[in-house]
Amino acid sequence: MSQLRYDPSTDMWVVIASERGKRPHDFRIAHQEKRGGECPFCYGNEHQTPPEIAVTGRDPDIPNTPGWTVRVIPNKFPALSLEAQGINEVVHVPYKAINGIGVHEVLVESPHHDSTFGTHSIGQLKSIIAMLLQRYYDLRTNPKLKYLQFFKNSGRIAGASLEHAHCQLIATPLVPVVIATETRIATDYFQRHGRCLYCDMLEVELSGTRVVELNDDFLLFCPFASRFPYEMWIMPRRHSHDFGLITDQEISTFCHILSTGIRRLESAFDVIPYNMVLHTAPWEIGHEHYHWHLEILPRLTIVAGFEFGTGYYINPTAPELAANSLRQVEEVISQP
């Protein structure tokens, strides 16, 4: 079972997924994405995954069979688990550790092995977001869980171990340090200025040179302090701290702007590994001055010694240049 361990020198937690117990020889294939052969996420191979948690597009009463449009399953090698218990090691001051309580699920985006957030139809994207919201509402009823991290690793370099289009959901027993920091900063800013920090950032971005796309409800832009070349954020134009409060109309406009953003990236680059990360308020009350957004982080540079040592990222492409390139790229219009 896994543990969450606290490093008192950095005020950070680490998930020690010790049941994996990887010894040196287990890492020999760590950097290879599984290709060809039987894909456990393709139609007909549903029995190769743990039993499904939820599906759309197919009768849920005949589980683990083909015909679904979106499918959620437990991660076969979960980083966190509701069954975690029993820290055997005596933990000495100044260290501390807690059980690795949590949930780790996989959201299979489509039955089509090679589809992407750029090639999914808008209808398929809406099914993905609807499923994410369903899991979000379900998991937040569990009092052991404090936050749900929705993310996607696309491409081997960005951490994907399977090719077939999928996202991941990890629910954590603590508010993650990144979110705790961001919500504290947003609350402090509101108390000092009487305004939302992110709404102020939006106001600057809307009139600036870093806009990639704009619609009624969302702005897609390359942020001022982009850590990664061609980094893009999607931010709701109305103030909203909680992704769970997205409206039906916003789901539609969100899917459109997400689709065009990924299509622009995929048109600009032959191969574009990226991570996609949702930032939203923790479930506990008191974070109304936060402002949810989605971050798209292309992995064209390598996070290395300087970044780990200093916490500063080196980005070789100014976001103004990146936004200009992404605006100019000929967007592939065709959709399935």
Place this chain on the structure above:
Amino acid sequence: MSQLRYDPSTDMWVVIASERGKRPHDFRIAHQEKRGGECPFCYGNEHQTPPEIAVTGRDPDIPNTPGWTVRVIPNKFPALSLEAQGINEVVHVPYKAINGIGVHEVLVESPHHDSTFGTHSIGQLKSIIAMLLQRYYDLRTNPKLKYLQFFKNSGRIAGASLEHAHCQLIATPLVPVVIATETRIATDYFQRHGRCLYCDMLEVELSGTRVVELNDDFLLFCPFASRFPYEMWIMPRRHSHDFGLITDQEISTFCHILSTGIRRLESAFDVIPYNMVLHTAPWEIGHEHYHWHLEILPRLTIVAGFEFGTGYYINPTAPELAANSLRQVEEVISQP
């Protein structure tokens, strides 16, 4: 010229190295390490690098010629530069930016293209550390600079763009956020407990199951909250906040424990990409309760969406298991 840009939502800085101005097509070879052909760090090719800053083992009055044992040169594509000036863009509240003032140097560890921290002789390692200290003492006299980050990226996956054994030095105009946080935590801990946090960690580690190697002056161990599988730290056993205060005897014992640590890693794995990062107190006074150490971060896992979203790392190898494997591995004793 590069800029340091501040993200008010995360309280973090980013180096926008905009003179590189990388457009999409510039990234096609970004993940390939330069191999074969003319190596600019090998004997006879000294003219391919910018003019050298310092050497050992060869008359400095005949610069940029062979015969040296360790050589320091400016980075050809510096992330920061003392010539940086002129932020042209009007920066709107809540954003801010400063000029990318700094220094970015390359320390070529050896004339031998394929040598490593595991195969360098102890004498060669001492020359490397002596050169690092020489640059450290020199750069800290510049009032524009606040910190020197010494690091090594070894292997393509860990960010190395050239094969030939080399480290990097980046001096920054601000105390990096990681170091600012760690020194604040260490100072707070001292004020609460009257002891050094790291000395307390050392006491636990010395009696525990995460020791890899111990000598008179240093402990090599896998830290309790290791972020990476087979992560190792080298920590001085006597309290010392500043790497620059290392004694001649400690240089020798440090080189021995660093050499054995890397040899153990290289024996345990066929290929072991890693980052090595020095953590030491900022040059300004007031950080005497910090405790310098060297972190060795193997890159066997991929930092991806979950890590960026939450700030939590997932480590599939408990440090107790890692330390046990590294102790048991047959260390390659032969040294050149």
